[in-house]
Structure formats: C-alpha cells, structure tokens
Amino acid sequence: MTLAPRRAKLAAIALTGVGALTLAACSSGGDGNATASGSTGTSGSTSTEFTYLGQTQNTTIISTLESLGSGACSAEQASTPLVSDAIDGTTWDQQLQVLAGSDALSNMSMAAGTPSLMKDFIDAGKVLDLTDAFAQLGMTDPVLPAAEATLKQLYQTDDLYALPTEYNIEGFWYNKALFDQAGVTVPTTWSELVDAAAKLDAAGIQPFIAAGSDGWPVTRLVGDYILRDLGADALQKVADGSAKLTDPEYVAGADAVAALGQAGYFGPAAGSIDYNTAMNQFLTGGGAMFYMGSWALANFNDPEQDQIGVDNIGYFAFPEVEGGKGSISETPANAGIPVMFTTANYTDDIGAWVKCIAENYGNVALAESGQVTGFTITETPADQSDLTTMVQDQIANATGSILWFEAAFTSEGTTVSQTNGGGLATGSLSGADFMALVQTANEG
Incomplete structure (x- = not known):
C-alpha cells in the first residue's frame, strides 16, 4: 500500500453504500468554490473555502495545516478559510472512489492508499499536476529531489502528482x-x-x-x-x-x-x-x-x-x-502519507494555498511534530536531535531510492x-x- 504502515493499520474492508452516499452528498469539495477552472487557476477565479479531507487516524496533517493557517498561510486563511473533515481510514480508498466519481473530492486530501488507484485518478484527470502548477505559480524546487523521484516512481509518472507530508x-x-x-x-x-x-x-x-x-x-x-x-x-x-x-x-x-x-x-x-x-x-x-x-x-x-x-x-x-x-x-x-489536490474547482485561491503549503509545510511539521518531510527545509529547530539531522542528511544525499x-x-x-x-x-x-x-x- 502507498501509506507507510502506521500505529493504526489501515486495512481495506467493504464499504457500506450509505456511508459512501452520505460523503458524496455532503462533501464541500464541490460546493465551496465560486468559479471552477482546470489544472491551473484562471485569472480572477476565486473560492469561498479551501477543503481538506483526511483520515481520523492521522491528526498530524490537519494540525500542521491549522498551524499554517494561523501563521505562514494566514493571508490564504483569511481569504479562503480552511474547512476540514475526516473519515475512518479503513474504508479510505473506497470512499475516495465514490467522491472522485461524483467530482466531489476535497480540494486537498490524503492520497489513495493503493498506488494503482492513484494512477487511475491521475489518468482520469482527477488529480492536479503539481509540476505544471508549480511552474504556473513561479515556484522552484519546493520538494526534495529524492522525495519527488520516489513519488514519480510510485505512480510511474513523469510529473509530480502528490506532496510528501512525510519522507521516510x-x-x-x-x-x-x-x-x-x-x-x-x-x-x-x-x-x-x-x-x-x-x-x-x-x-x-x-x-x-x-x-x-x-x-x-x-x-x-x-x-x-x-x-x-x-x-x-x-x-x-x-x-x-x-x-x-x-x-x-x-x-x-x-x-x-x-x-x-x-x-x-x-x-x-x-x-x-x-x-x-x-x-x-x-x-x-x-x-x-x-x-x-x-x-x-x-x-x-x-x-x-x-x-x-x-x-x-x-x-x-x-x-x-x-x-x-x-x-x-x-x-x-517511501513518501509516508502523500497528499493530492483535485483538478475540480481548482482556482487562483486554491493555488495560493498549494504554494504556501509547499513552501512552509516542512518547516512547521518539523518544528511542531518532529516530522521529517519531503519538502525543502529552510528552518531547523534549535533542539533537533543528531539522529534527526542524520536522517535529513541521508535523504538530502541519497543517490537513488527503492x-x-x-x-x-x-x-x-x-x-x-x-x-x-x-x-x-x-x-x-x-x-x-x-x-x-x-x-x-x-x-x-
């Protein structure tokens, strides 16, 4: 599976139809945007909220996003507030399939657990091409080369389609x-x-x-x-x-x-x-x-x-x-728990969040959770352990990954x-x- 196995196992089990329909009906991913656009935002396109969907078993991602909203991404939070939801990870892939089928994926969510399903989303144009988006947003190298290579290898793509909230x-x-x-x-x-x-x-x-x-x-x-x-x-x-x-x-x-x-x-x-x-x-x-x-x-x-x-x-x-x-x-x-962004309802406002997350998530996750990510780090905590520094050096100097x-x-x-x-x-x-x-x- 794509996700690095964590404290709680995220084994796939049968999805109940009621839960799937409820999610499809109430997802804010398709309702919170005033103007929809394609893989990159169009001039003047806006959103009323920035939606995130995660798993109940993982609290690190949402807590980091909330910290970004009150700090480095406060301007984005003020114009397009973060709205989050979470579902149990045991039905994650099945739930994502239902949401994707209705174009109701949240603006940002944890990626599919099975690489082949993520490839299906990419092939169907459901997932934002981040290589293209970063170029449109004027960004250079926000993701470490080793992490980017691992994600491309995982999904067998030439471009980047997920961000590494961890890199292990x-x-x-x-x-x-x-x-x-x-x-x-x-x-x-x-x-x-x-x-x-x-x-x-x-x-x-x-x-x-x-x-x-x-x-x-x-x-x-x-x-x-x-x-x-x-x-x-x-x-x-x-x-x-x-x-x-x-x-x-x-x-x-x-x-x-x-x-x-x-x-x-x-x-x-x-x-x-x-x-x-x-x-x-x-x-x-x-x-x-x-x-x-x-x-x-x-x-x-x-x-x-x-x-x-x-x-x-x-x-x-x-x-x-x-x-x-x-x-x-x-x-x-492995890229731990990658996150993806949907192409549906992608606007300039959502692009601003993408840019801010890519540039700042790694620093905040490291400082607040001790989480080593696949993002370029510009601020190192003063009390960081030598073991953590060793891991960062190993990642930065890796010549290849398997x-x-x-x-x-x-x-x-x-x-x-x-x-x-x-x-x-x-x-x-x-x-x-x-x-x-x-x-x-x-x-x-």
Missing part, C-alpha cells in the same frame, strides 16, 4: 550498547548481518525485533534482499509479468529471511508482536536491531517512550547481498503478503510457500 528512509536502527556488549560491529553485507545476529543471540540478546502480527516489517526484509540481490528493477519485473515471485532467484530472498526466523532470531513470540509492542520492546532495550522507517523518530525523540536514550540509537542501511546487482547506496524509502516489497502488488497480493509475513519471522512458513501464496494472490 528505512533501515536498521540498532542499540549501540547491546552491539558493544556482544562485540558486534555494524554489518555492511548480508553475511555480516547473519553473523552479527548469531553473536547477539549467543550473548543472550534478541537480535531482531519485528511486528510479526502486522507482517509488513518482515516482508520489507524480503523485498530489500531481492532488490539488493537482483537489482532495483526486480520487483517491477514481477509487476510487469516478466518475472514471478516463485522464480528461484526471488524465492532465495524469502528463504534468507525465513532462515533468520528458523534460527529464532526474532524472538519466541514474533508472530504475536504488533507495531506498538515492537516499538516499546526496542525502546526499552528488549532487542538489538529494529527494521523501521524514519517516521519512528517521533518515538525515538520522546524521552517518555525512549528508555535506552536517543544517543544510544544508531542506524545502518540494509546491507548488500554478496555478488548482488543492487547497491547499498539505493535507500529503501520501494518496498508490496509497492507494485495488487490489493489482494498486498493483503496476503502482510497477513503471512509473520510466518517467516517465526519460522513456520518457508520462503517458497510464502512466495507461492503471494504470487497466486497477485494473479487472482
């Missing part, structure tokens, strides 16, 4: 003290990672922590191994039909992760650990390595949660696979993958069986 690199976060205790150095190859896990285990330290019940933190490892081994285009080949997950060279990636599970390196109850439990386990010293996205900085920088200390947390990139075609310089990344295991899968393939990922961590599911399940789901 992924990799292994590790407990420096536990590494020292076991005499372990930071691994740069898969063999070194396996050797480090064996040393930690021998020292009575759980090598890896993962939310096995959620599945995706484990399947991330499978995808990264494949991309390091077979090259950055390996999973796109599966999506294109020129390769299958059941091909031996792909199964090898799942087998490598399953071997860690069979060795007990994820702990005795890996299949029952959820996201919050895994985070707490790492931050209380319950394990040495934790594969996670940089959105976890909010937890790491919170002294009430982080009992091991932010200065005791290190980071290393997913290691290279010996003889593989991929490079350790290719950073697993997407996660399920990024190009079907919705069914994603569900089956994440439902069964925990079986690899417990050693109860072989790599071959796992890949067969996911391949069948993708073809269904």
Whole structure:
C-alpha cells in the first residue's frame, strides 16, 4: 500500500453504500468554490473555502495545516478559510472512489492508499499536476529531489502528482550498547548481518525485533534482499509479468529471511508482536536491531517512550547481498502519507494555498511534530536531535531510492503478503510457500 504502515493499520474492508452516499452528498469539495477552472487557476477565479479531507487516524496533517493557517498561510486563511473533515481510514480508498466519481473530492486530501488507484485518478484527470502548477505559480524546487523521484516512481509518472507530508528512509536502527556488549560491529553485507545476529543471540540478546502480527516489517526484509540481490528493477519485473515471485532467484530472498526466523532470531513470540509492542520492546532495550522507517523518530525523540536514550540509537542501511546487482547506496524509502489536490474547482485561491503549503509545510511539521518531510527545509529547530539531522542528511544525499516489497502488488497480493509475513519471522512458513501464496494472490 502507498501509506507507510502506521500505529493504526489501515486495512481495506467493504464499504457500506450509505456511508459512501452520505460523503458524496455532503462533501464541500464541490460546493465551496465560486468559479471552477482546470489544472491551473484562471485569472480572477476565486473560492469561498479551501477543503481538506483526511483520515481520523492521522491528526498530524490537519494540525500542521491549522498551524499554517494561523501563521505562514494566514493571508490564504483569511481569504479562503480552511474547512476540514475526516473519515475512518479503513474504508479510505473506497470512499475516495465514490467522491472522485461524483467530482466531489476535497480540494486537498490524503492520497489513495493503493498506488494503482492513484494512477487511475491521475489518468482520469482527477488529480492536479503539481509540476505544471508549480511552474504556473513561479515556484522552484519546493520538494526534495529524492522525495519527488520516489513519488514519480510510485505512480510511474513523469510529473509530480502528490506532496510528501512525510519522507521516510528505512533501515536498521540498532542499540549501540547491546552491539558493544556482544562485540558486534555494524554489518555492511548480508553475511555480516547473519553473523552479527548469531553473536547477539549467543550473548543472550534478541537480535531482531519485528511486528510479526502486522507482517509488513518482515516482508520489507524480503523485498530489500531481492532488490539488493537482483537489482532495483526486480520487483517491477514481477509487476510487469516478466518475472514471478516463485522464480528461484526471488524465492532465495524469502528463504534468507525465513532462515533468520528458523534460527529464532526474532524472538519466541514474533508472530504475536504488533507495531506498538515492537516499538516499546526496542525502546526499552528488549532487542538489538529494529527494521523501521524514519517516521519512528517521533518515538525515538520522546524521552517518555525512549528508555535506552536517543544517543544510544544508531542506524545502518540494509546491507548488500554478496555478488548482488543492487547497491547499498539505493535507500529503501517511501513518501509516508502523500497528499493530492483535485483538478475540480481548482482556482487562483486554491493555488495560493498549494504554494504556501509547499513552501512552509516542512518547516512547521518539523518544528511542531518532529516530522521529517519531503519538502525543502529552510528552518531547523534549535533542539533537533543528531539522529534527526542524520536522517535529513541521508535523504538530502541519497543517490537513488527503492520501494518496498508490496509497492507494485495488487490489493489482494498486498493483503496476503502482510497477513503471512509473520510466518517467516517465526519460522513456520518457508520462503517458497510464502512466495507461492503471494504470487497466486497477485494473479487472482
């Protein structure tokens, strides 16, 4: 799925017709604009309000928008007030489809959770071409190159169609003290990672922590191994039909992760650990390595949660696979929760909001929420942690990015993958069986 998995899982479930019709009928996206226009505002076109639709599970975006409205975007707020609404994330994509079908999307909303649905919106002309809009608004480089490249890769477009309210690199976060205790150095190859896990285990330290019940933190490892081994285009080949997950060279990636599970390196109850439990386990010293996205900085920088200390947390990139075609310089990344703007009812006033958000959102989100975004930052908080600065530097200097295991899968393939990922961590599911399940789901 497009959204980086968060504290609450946003699993898709069946949409009830009543809820969909209610949203379509009461959406302010189609009613608050006095003059409608195309992909860029026409001279003199105005709107009476700027509408935003988000998910109830996410409060960061709307709180940042409200702060912008009372600060950097106060002029836009005064002329075209922000009006927001939220719906439950479990029916997000279905609700967006209903709204899009009625041209009732809000001026701004969280993007579709499934990349293929977002592509449908783009192909149908429902979503604003931001590359064109930025040019019309006289803007230059408000989005970091790595973040822009990731979004274009995700939606397979030449132009930019969403903004990165987060930009997350992924990799292994590790407990420096536990590494020292076991005499372990930071691994740069898969063999070194396996050797480090064996040393930690021998020292009575759980090598890896993962939310096995959620599945995706484990399947991330499978995808990264494949991309390091077979090259950055390996999973796109599966999506294109020129390769299958059941091909031996792909199964090898799942087998490598399953071997860690069979060795007990994820702990005795890996299949029952959820996201919050895994985070707490790492931050209380319950394990040495934790594969996670940089959105976890909010937890790491919170002294009430982080009992091991932010200065005791290190980071290393997913290691290279010996003889593989991929490079350790290719950073697993995602745009977290992108936001899109609708072409329907786009006016000069909405364009002013787009400009102000693109130029200021990153600074406010970083200062108020500690959120690293994909926007160019012009103001750095004085109390920012070294770990946050490291992540920003990593993003700024990234030479390339790669997407996660399920990024190009079907919705069914994603569900089956994440439902069964925990079986690899417990050693109860072989790599071959796992890949067969996911391949069948993708073809269904």
